[in-house]
Amino acid sequence: MNKTQNYSKVIVTGCAGFIGSNLTDSLLSRGIEVVGIDNFSTGRREFLKSALGNQKFSMHELDLQEAERLPTIFEDADFVFHLAANADVRNGASRPRRDLEQNTLVTHNVLEAMRLSGVTRIGFSSTGSIYGESTISPTPEDAPFPVQTSLYGASKLACEGLIQAYCETFEMQSWIFRFVSILGPRYSHGHVFDFYKQLEEHPDYLTVLGNGHQRKSYLHVSDCIRAIYIAIEKADERVNIFNLGVDGTCEVRDSVNWICKELEIEPRIDYGTDSRGWIGDNPLIHLAIDKIGALGWKPENSIKEGIESTVEYLSKNEWLLL
């Protein structure tokens, strides 16, 4: 019933972003018509090069904070992938209203446009940050009710709540994905990016926020998109929540080593002393993936492979560093 291959028209918000553009290309390769929306605040036109050559792709350049145009755009769509977001976890404190506006309010606008246009299915990119500092690791979807530790996590929590309430109130259906950090082609922000950029500028040393023992978990974008399809095709509750990550973690120190090895350099590494990189940084985001695993999915790329392929991608796309 709920097979993505039966969809004829799908909306992708944030279509010019890292995950959004990869998903757009993937949907188009399945013959599905994609209507993309992006305001190009962090999205890149270059990521849509292939999509824009495809007759099944159309694109609206607009900010989702301007809600008026959305219901018309959404008409006749089978599904909305809502990936547009402020994904800058780190600088919440300097602009405390930004996550509220770009995540919470925008998600409300998307839900309202769905309600007004009669679209009933939504896929949403949430985050493992939503678990705050979970006492359980790896953290399952039904972990103890978490306490938020960042404005970013709080805004994604608010989005999830809105989506769930709309599902119950207006008979919609949702697939909510709580991601670890995603790596791979078109990756363009986050700590591997920061390290790469630093090493491009000064290959002889690298400054790391925090003591480097922060544990992280990374998923390759191709594994991520495969999981999204599987979840939508196999899970059919009103609200379907899935962690997406990998078994295991690495330390920031491991990732530094893999990056340096891939780049064939041996810089001096200046670690900080704090167990966190910044206020609101979680010392550990390690998600249990048993629930999505039970649907027959498992990641094909290890964390190390994800980091290596990302460094390779960045070295071939240095325009991203500008």
Added chain:
Amino acid sequence: MNKTQNYSKVIVTGCAGFIGSNLTDSLLSRGIEVVGIDNFSTGRREFLKSALGNQKFSMHELDLQEAERLPTIFEDADFVFHLAANADVRNGASRPRRDLEQNTLVTHNVLEAMRLSGVTRIGFSSTGSIYGESTISPTPEDAPFPVQTSLYGASKLACEGLIQAYCETFEMQSWIFRFVSILGPRYSHGHVFDFYKQLEEHPDYLTVLGNGHQRKSYLHVSDCIRAIYIAIEKADERVNIFNLGVDGTCEVRDSVNWICKELEIEPRIDYGTDSRGWIGDNPLIHLAIDKIGALGWKPENSIKEGIESTVEYLSKNEWLLL
């Protein structure tokens, strides 16, 4: 250190509401200066009659959606009790933006005003609705990560997340109270009110939404306020979350019987067939109160006593029904 009796000036938003006006009177009786804020959308001037005669009380009539004036009002305050909210759980579907605006955005405005004026402590009225349809009953504060079932619950979840993230990011401290329904003097909306009003209009019959087997838990407002003081004085984490309720539940049918007995009438009762009163109504809100109990608090009024005293209050204050 954190004794409310050491506070000299306290802000109460929603000071003209049911709980807000009771809290205002209580703070004034302790000699604390109270600066009240209300837009009188659902608050009642009559509830402030006593407070307005007290020199330690001052009042700003304004809507918290207009944030500009707040930082000046908040200056030099020791504590903000943020009780202002849209508390109409039932009609979320007809105005899906209201909970977002009046709860989530307003709470953000309050937090921003605190940040700008340097006030670091907040008490917040959340709700047991936030647990959705919990699989655990009575539901503890660290219940499994819930799925939201109402726009009201979702908005309160968003508020909690914002408060927690502000505490972590800007070194604030919070006391978050997840209430069951509250009863007692100045109670002016909810199902006891609806039943009373119906029976005033037609004492010979009563129409009940749902089959009457919905279980509910009610706390008397005086017990509620006593619990708030105890929590603030004894709990000193960065984020302190407490369920406030009573041990045990009643069925809507019990409450109907107690109300009729108190009114000395025997109407025909027309029950519905659904196990819920309305879309988004939880069949059961029963909160575990062990955490607040461990601080030495327990309710002095049973559910039955709470309902009886509420009916008595309403019968002496029939202007509320108009």
